[in-house]
Amino acid sequence: MTQDPSAELEVDDAEWLGQADWVVGGEAARQARKQGLYAGYVLLLFSGIYGFPVLQAIFRTNDRGWLREQLDSPIGVAALVVAIGAVLGAAYWAGRFRGPVVPPLPWIDLVVSTPVDRARAVRRWWRYAVVGGAFVGGVVGLVVGSGLAFAQVTGVVAMVVATVLGVVVGVVGARVWLWAQVRSWPGPDHATTGPSLLWRLPDALRALHAESLRAHSANTSTLAGSAITGNLRTARLSLTRPITHARAVRLRAGRPFAVLVRRDVLGLRRQRVDLVAGAGFTVLGAAVLIWGMAQPAAPSFALGLAMVPLYLGFGSWTEGLRLQADNIGTPALIGTGPLTEAAAHLVAPTGLAAVVLGLAGGFAPAVWAAGLPVLALLAGGHLLAAFRGDPPATMVTPQSRLFWYAMPSVTVVLVGAFLAQAYRTGNPAPEAFCTILVAAVAAWGVSRVRRLTYRHRT
Amino acid sequence: MARVAVLAGEVRASGVGKSIDTTTLLLPTDVAADPGECVVLRGPNGSGKTTLLRIIGGLLEPTTGSATIGGRQADERDRAIRAAVAALIGVPATYRDLTLIDHLVLVDSTWGSDPNTSDDRGLALLEELGIAQLHDRFPHELSSGQEQLFRLALTLSRPCSVLLLDEPEQRLDTTKRQVVAGMIRGRTGGGATVVMACHDPALIEALATRVVDVVPAR
Numbered sequence: 001m002t003q004d005p006s007a008e009l010e011v012d013d014a015e016w017l018g019q020a021d022w023v024v025g026g027e028a029a030r031q032a033r034k035q036g037l038y039a040g041y042v043l044l045l046f047s048g049i050y051g052f053p054v055l056q057a058i059f060r061t062n063d064r065g066w067l068r069e070q071l072d073s074p075i076g077v078a079a080l081v082v083a084i085g086a087v088l089g090a091a092y093w094a095g096r097f098r099g100p101v102v103p104p105l106p107w108i109d110l111v112v113s114t115p116v117d118r119a120r121a122v123r124r125w126w127r128y129a130v131v132g133g134a135f136v137g138g139v140v141g142l143v144v145g146s147g148l149a150f151a152q153v154t155g156v157v158a159m160v161v162a163t164v165l166g167v168v169v170g171v172v173g174a175r176v177w178l179w180a181q182v183r184s185w186p187g188p189d190h191a192t193t194g195p196s197l198l199w200r201l202p203d204a205l206r207a208l209h210a211e212s213l214r215a216h217s218a219n220t221s222t223l224a225g226s227a228i229t230g231n232l233r234t235a236r237l238s239l240t241r242p243i244t245h246a247r248a249v250r251l252r253a254g255r256p257f258a259v260l261v262r263r264d265v266l267g268l269r270r271q272r273v274d275l276v277a278g279a280g281f282t283v284l285g286a287a288v289l290i291w292g293m294a295q296p297a298a299p300s301f302a303l304g305l306a307m308v309p310l311y312l313g314f315g316s317w318t319e320g321l322r323l324q325a326d327n328i329g330t331p332a333l334i335g336t337g338p339l340t341e342a343a344a345h346l347v348a349p350t351g352l353a354a355v356v357l358g359l360a361g362g363f364a365p366a367v368w369a370a371g372l373p374v375l376a377l378l379a380g381g382h383l384l385a386a387f388r389g390d391p392p393a394t395m396v397t398p399q400s401r402l403f404w405y406a407m408p409s410v411t412v413v414l415v416g417a418f419l420a421q422a423y424r425t426g427n428p429a430p431e432a433f434c435t436i437l438v439a440a441v442a443a444w445g446v447s448r449v450r451r452l453t454y455r456h457r458t
Numbered sequence: 459m460a461r462v463a464v465l466a467g468e469v470r471a472s473g474v475g476k477s478i479d480t481t482t483l484l485l486p487t488d489v490a491a492d493p494g495e496c497v498v499l500r501g502p503n504g505s506g507k508t509t510l511l512r513i514i515g516g517l518l519e520p521t522t523g524s525a526t527i528g529g530r531q532a533d534e535r536d537r538a539i540r541a542a543v544a545a546l547i548g549v550p551a552t553y554r555d556l557t558l559i560d561h562l563v564l565v566d567s568t569w570g571s572d573p574n575t576s577d578d579r580g581l582a583l584l585e586e587l588g589i590a591q592l593h594d595r596f597p598h599e600l601s602s603g604q605e606q607l608f609r610l611a612l613t614l615s616r617p618c619s620v621l622l623l624d625e626p627e628q629r630l631d632t633t634k635r636q637v638v639a640g641m642i643r644g645r646t647g648g649g650a651t652v653v654m655a656c657h658d659p660a661l662i663e664a665l666a667t668r669v670v671d672v673v674p675a676r
Contacts, residue, residue, distance in 0.1 A: 255567070260564075
């Protein structure tokens with residue numbers, strides 16, 4: 001059957017979508033709504049049971065007057081702006097490969113590809129995302145605001161202000177997330193995907209390309225599948241861009257250990273994003289560590305907080321270590337033993353982190369003293385992270401799997417906070433205990449290398 | 459520096475089989491290959507050729523029987539076995555931030571070869587496989603056939619006395635298959651033992667000193 005070119009096709013969006021819903025989407029949409037409501041319920045429950053008491057404990061165990069002063073100071077405002085900027089930046093980053101609008105593949109193939117107004121065809125998923133963003137933002141704001149208010153750091157009005165601010169950040173974050181999804185499609189129409197799409201919502205939804213929706217849907221499956229099977233390499237590769245930089249630079253041959261170190265240095269030259277991101281995180285972590293260790297009034301939770309960017313920074317520089325772990329179970333290509341190879345892959349990140357922490361030691365001598373154990377802790381933590389392997393078969397719930405993946409970072413943050421606190425007080429007994437703790441983490445990492453390297457055979 | 463025994467390329471697999479629960483992946487099979495030989499494993503898809511190669515390479519423990527290399531039990535946890543066996547079984551994970559020549563220099567260097575001539579060896583290997591012009595490409599910039607040639611280059615760039623190959627002809631055109639056949643013949647001529655799974659009758663005809671038919675479990 002052919003169409004008359006002069007005729008017009010009448011499309012009743014509501015009717016078409018109603019029929020499509022009845023045939024392919026209805027049950028899936030109801031399921032998605034149920035899952036969303038359940039996730040919201042769990043978040044609310046966990047915020048009440050864990051979030052509020054933990055924040056209370058942190059605020060109450062620190063100098064309230066000092067905290068109040070910081071909240072009113074330009075530094076406090078700047079920290080808030082940076083935190084909001086980081087949330088929006090993260091939303092943009094995530095939107096490049098997994099945006100807020102991800103309908104199921106049958107819906108994309110059978111409904112989105114029809115002449116129905118695309119804004120209406122995908123609006124449901126956008127609404128899930130924006131409501132989710134507002135809800136999460138609101139809950140976080142409420143927990144922080146009520147934590148401050150109940151600890152008598154601020155007045156009760158802070159609860160309202162923080163909740164409203166959280167909702168606003170959640171909504172704006174969802175819009176930035178969507179904008180990044182629109183721009184993730186490498187089509188020639190980037191001139192029409194400028195920042196104005198942030199407030200022209202229907203246009204933003206109409207600008208979503210069907211292929212882009214498919215790609216984001218596939219990325220979602222890849223990420224979920226990687227998390228379930230423990231195949232993190234697949235997830236990592238789906239999040240990275242292909243490297244094409246500095247191809248003319250050659251890896252210089254040499255002794256086995258040296259050439260492995262040079263491999264990592266060359267890799268960082270070619271992946272400047274990782275190099276810069278690692279430097280940014282490490283400098284941020286070192287700055288917080290200087291503040292936490294040099295300022296007597298600084299709250300002790302700052303020391304644990306400093307470990308988060310330090311851990312992330314170190315991780316940005318350990319691609320070689322992760323690839324060694326990825327290669328386990330394949331025939332040997334590299335001539336050195338697994339422990340020698342792992343040690344070589346730790347040289348570049350440890351060296352870079354040592355430079356930053358060494359400079360930080362110039363600002364706070366306590367950082368200088370704690371530098372070596374912190375470096376050992378980071379190296380041990382990343383051995384654990386790279387060689388943690390698949391979650392045990394007994395871990396079937398999302399919470400237990402999340403715990404499995406977070407285990408190395410949580411270990412580094414907890415031990416690191418304890419370690420930094422010990423060096424801040426300068427008491428030799430806790431310092432000695434921390435040295436034993438760090439050695440235990442490093443030994444744990446080494447045992448994971450051995451275990452994962454040899455376990456696959458059976 | 460640890461001292462590692464250099465093993466002769468005598469491959470013996472005696473009644474090796476593999477089952478997982480009630481599923482049989484490989485029926486008990488015998489393989490014997492001596493230095494300078496090329497033994498071809500032949501059989502339909504799913505008959506267990508790859509499983510057999512993994513057992514011979516010490517990557518997988520057999521449920522029945524035993525496999526040895528140079529008289530030692532095939533277990534890749536043994537450094538001597540790792541030093542003896544080079545294998546292309548499955549897809550090796552490559553570094554996305556290294557070019558082809560960088561990969562070959564890295565592998566060559568970690569086996570303690572002369573660093574002064576490492577680049578030359580890498581380029582010669584790529585030249586032999588007809589992909590020297592791609593030396594500065596990253597692995598993600600290759601076609602599937604070029605990728606297969608690169609994997610072969612990676613495997614052949616390390617020293618070995620036993621070479622295990624799982625369908626080296628995959629994705630290659632007739633000319634390239636002949637090139638690969640020439641290189642495998644070169645390895646056996648140099649005293650290496652080659653055990654490979656193969657579906658190409660021409661390649662089997664050209665290389666096999668012995669053929670082992672792997673019988674499917676069902």
